[in-house]
Amino acid sequence: MNHFREQFPIFNTISDPFVYFDNASTTQTPITVIDAMSRYYTHDRSNVHRALYPLSLNISDRFEHARSKVQQFIGARCPQEIVFTKGTTESINLVAASLSENYFQENDEIIVSLLEHHSNIVPWQVIAKRNKLNLRYLTVSETGDLSMEELEKLISPRTKLVAVTHVSNSLGSVNPIHEIIQMVKKRNCLVLIDAAQSIAHIPIQVKELNCDFLVFSGHKMYGPTGIGVLYGKEEILREMHPYQTGGNQIRSVDVQQTIFADLPSRFEAGTPNIAGVLGLEAAVNFITSYDPAEIIQYEYELTNMLESRLSEIPFVNIIGKPKHRSSILSFTVENCHPTDVALLLGEKGICLRSGYHCNEPLMNVLSSEGIIRVSLAPYNNADEIRYFCEKLIWARNLLHRNKNDIPSKSKI
Amino acid sequence: MTISEKQDLFVKNILAITSWEEKFEFIMDKADSVTDCPDDYRSAEYLVKECQSKLWMASVWKDHKLQLHFHSATLIVRGLLGVFYEIYNNHTATEIINTDFQFIEQSELSRLFSNRSIGISAVLNRIYIEAKKEQH
Numbered sequence: 001m002n003h004f005r006e007q008f009p010i011f012n013t014i015s016d017p018f019v020y021f022d023n024a025s026t027t028q029t030p031i032t033v034i035d036a037m038s039r040y041y042t043h044d045r046s047n048v049h050r051a052l053y054p055l056s057l058n059i060s061d062r063f064e065h066a067r068s069k070v071q072q073f074i075g076a077r078c079p080q081e082i083v084f085t086k087g088t089t090e091s092i093n094l095v096a097a098s099l100s101e102n103y104f105q106e107n108d109e110i111i112v113s114l115l116e117h118h119s120n121i122v123p124w125q126v127i128a129k130r131n132k133l134n135l136r137y138l139t140v141s142e143t144g145d146l147s148m149e150e151l152e153k154l155i156s157p158r159t160k161l162v163a164v165t166h167v168s169n170s171l172g173s174v175n176p177i178h179e180i181i182q183m184v185k186k187r188n189c190l191v192l193i194d195a196a197q198s199i200a201h202i203p204i205q206v207k208e209l210n211c212d213f214l215v216f217s218g219h220k221m222y223g224p225t226g227i228g229v230l231y232g233k234e235e236i237l238r239e240m241h242p243y244q245t246g247g248n249q250i251r252s253v254d255v256q257q258t259i260f261a262d263l264p265s266r267f268e269a270g271t272p273n274i275a276g277v278l279g280l281e282a283a284v285n286f287i288t289s290y291d292p293a294e295i296i297q298y299e300y301e302l303t304n305m306l307e308s309r310l311s312e313i314p315f316v317n318i319i320g321k322p323k324h325r326s327s328i329l330s331f332t333v334e335n336c337h338p339t340d341v342a343l344l345l346g347e348k349g350i351c352l353r354s355g356y357h358c359n360e361p362l363m364n365v366l367s368s369e370g371i372i373r374v375s376l377a378p379y380n381n382a383d384e385i386r387y388f389c390e391k392l393i394w395a396r397n398l399l400h401r402n403k404n405d406i407p408s409k410s411k412i
Numbered sequence: 413m414t415i416s417e418k419q420d421l422f423v424k425n426i427l428a429i430t431s432w433e434e435k436f437e438f439i440m441d442k443a444d445s446v447t448d449c450p451d452d453y454r455s456a457e458y459l460v461k462e463c464q465s466k467l468w469m470a471s472v473w474k475d476h477k478l479q480l481h482f483h484s485a486t487l488i489v490r491g492l493l494g495v496f497y498e499i500y501n502n503h504t505a506t507e508i509i510n511t512d513f514q515f516i517e518q519s520e521l522s523r524l525f526s527n528r529s530i531g532i533s534a535v536l537n538r539i540y541i542e543a544k545k546e547q548h
Contacts, residue, residue: 337465337485337487338465339465339486339488340488340489343436344488347432347433347436369485370465398433398436399440399487
């Protein structure tokens, strides 16, 4: 995938060694996305949806074109189902806050899985506390998989919403969201899918999936930071209260009351992140210019190589063995703290994450000292994996000269 | 030795080391200086940061001199804490307040010491705040 890597200027601007294995945190940015954002600031800068001069009319048109592009990308029915947000976290907060106004009743239940990122736990915890709801957790097997049988038992007549991630940000497990959505819909609950870790790697069509909400961030799909998407079924969004209020989301205001604008504006209070939206459109164009089957195959082979190389290193414990793994793999190193390993690898130009990965409920089950995570993208290659494994052994040897033993064996 | 003299000595020693690998080894060797937090102090009240790794800090004043206790399972963090221990332990609040933190920048290790995610900068702030409280 050299042609893929060539699109990212950063690989020519940072001197070697530069091995970027932190794609689950944020991906790098291709030149087309940088150009789209830069063009807005150098040629098109004006506000959207307000003024009547050509510059503003044109940028408003392009802004809405970007919305249609996102709609087509995820197979939504209409652009009104696409709400621009700051990112996945804000998208989930929007849904949680809005539904807490009039959807839930006392003692209703919300189900999330233990694989969730904090952004798909905390907003539900907060509204559960405020509205006297019960938050229930779907557990994770030793392999890192969710159990459909357990979910079936967990859904009760009081369950009103199930929020689950498509791909685990720490274990890389690809959850069977088709089956999950089917099961949840049969029980007449709403279902929210966190697609932050899958959107750049797995093609998603929301109409086919039949989820009620799907959320993702631009910066994990080669787009800008500070831009994200909430997809919601039109008929559900129409019933929901605005999350934030103010300019851009109203139809009329008098001193007594406000009539809110139609979808999607009613959920987009204030001046939006215009450059971010244009950058997101460029990121969608970038992803769709590649054959998804080629991306999936390449990432699969690279992740398999990583797993196989790491399995050969005796002091490495790979965490979990999910039925389907994305390009994320986590591990611990015996008798070495993940933070030490990550700091040393960083000095050798290897960028990866250590710690709890905004996933503390899961980490409490897996490893009390956190884990080390490698997350790959198509611009990574086999040479980088070989270099990484070599430096991992170096880091362990450097740390192991000291007798600071800590328990690092994971429980799964 | 005064705090300033200790800071200068640390800067001199670390700058004399040219390779990053050896700098890390030098820092990791400092881990042995740290006196562990007694178990009583391993509570939320004394937890400085738990984003990347858990770090506890307890400080008591004995004869108006600071007695530091740390706990971190992370060798490099413990080494960085060891540097603070060597510099600030057993000094008075006035001595601590009257010195600055220039040694961090001078040591060219500010990306480690100032790293929010490992909590080291928060430890330095706490030492300073504790000294301020003690002085009053």
